[in-house]
Amino acid sequence: MAVRLCDVASLLRSGSWATEPWTGQVIAAMETQLSNGPTCNNTSNGPSTISNNCSSPVESGSMEDSKTNLIVNYLPQNMTQEELKSLFGSIGEIESCKLVRDKITGQSLGYGFVNYVDPKDAEKAINTLNGLRLQTKTIKVSYARPSSASIRDANLYVSGLPKTMTQKELEQLFSQYGRIITSRILVDQVTGVSRGVGFIRFDRRIEAEEAIKGLNGQKPPGATEPITVKFANNPSQKTSQALLSQLYQSPNRRLDNLLNMAYGVKSRFSPMAIDGVTSLAGINIPGHAGTGWCIFVYNLAPDADESILWQMFGPFGAVTNVKVIRDFNTNKCKGFGFVTMTNYDEAAMAIASLNGYRLGDRVLQVSFKTNKTHKA
DNA sequence: TCCTATT
Secondary structure (H helix, E strand, C coil): CCCCHHHHHHHHHHCHHHHCHHHHHHHHHHHHHHHHCCCCCCCCCCCECCCCCCCCCCHHHHHHCCCCEEEEECCCCCCCHHHHHHHHHCCCCEEEEEEEECCCCCCEEEEEEEEECCHHHHHHHHHHHCCCEECCEECEEEECCCCCHHHCCCEEEEECCCCCCCHHHHHHHHHHHCCEEEEEEEECCCCCCEEEEEEEEECCHHHHHHHHHHHCCCCCCCCCCCCEEEECCCHHHCCHHHHHHHHHCCCHHHHHHHHHHHHCCCCCCCHHHHHHHHHHCCCCCCCEECCEEEEEEECCCCCCCHHHHHHHHHHHCCEEEEEEEECCCCCCEEEEEEEEECCHHHHHHHHHHHCCCEECCEECEEEECCCCCCCC
16 A cells, blocks of 8 residues: 555656755655655654654553544644545544644644544554655654643753754653653754754653753753753744744745736635636636645556555645545446645646556556536 | 644
8 A cells, every 4th residue: 555655756756857856855755654654753854752652542541541532743734624634534434533723823733633433443544644744744643642731731842952962862861750752852954963952742741840850950961061951832922923924834825826827817815715716717727626626546446545645645735635436336446536635836746746657557647637527 | 942742
């Protein structure tokens, strides 16, 4: 299922635009996903834990721990609740799904919850979707701990760390105070060298408090300078500057610009407004239907499923929906499916990259969906 | 001197 995508990477590498910087990111994204497969500890974009606590319930939580409720971390900023539901719904029936958003701005906080009807589907989701690359993110899928006030505000900011200290050493230093959920050392983007600052998220706030008492102002073993340990800034304390810059980077602006350049269409920044404008103007744009750009994928194998479509198209950008068309009686794929993507340029890049791609012994045909039944 | 993990 997760097979053969490395072929895409080599295909991309040999392609003419494989030298563009962000294409390289896509390749790197795919290679990470495909060589490692879904893993607990993530690669470049998110904090990770070294200890094996990625999905294990708290020991003391015992029977209370849900086996159907998952927390999904490191979601792309522009991923919506519907996309989340669509992605995880490809595994099994979902009881409920929630993307957590900032109360004031409504912006995604980059994580959410998916509660399945069947515990087996929750387990399957962890096994198949944890570590999935979506755009620049590697999502993390694990069991949600029972919600309680005691697990909130347990994130510590640590500074003054020796530049040589590894993430593992950082965890070793803090693990005496409790169960570490995530840890991270920030590094210089260019050199990759430690910036001497990092984060430790504990399971419970009291553990974090004890770690501050025990380690703030102390010198780690072998260090010459003391470290500072304090509670990390709360995301809600983000400056309005940062919020404005986030809003400014809304991906719809790019679609807006593209439409403007290609068709002279003036539109607002929401897909609804764009649909309204394009339909009013009587413009027929191939593949542009409803909430995004619909892509036709032909020559899928009979056993193809939705997850292969997510895996193929996800790395190129925001995917809102995937569908494998199946025979009603046999439930086998009829050889084709559809993928909806939000942004035109990402959809175009996915088509350019995946059209002609060999999936198993089949050569896929990938294009914008045409509307052959409604000749206007 | 701040990565975004508890609805």
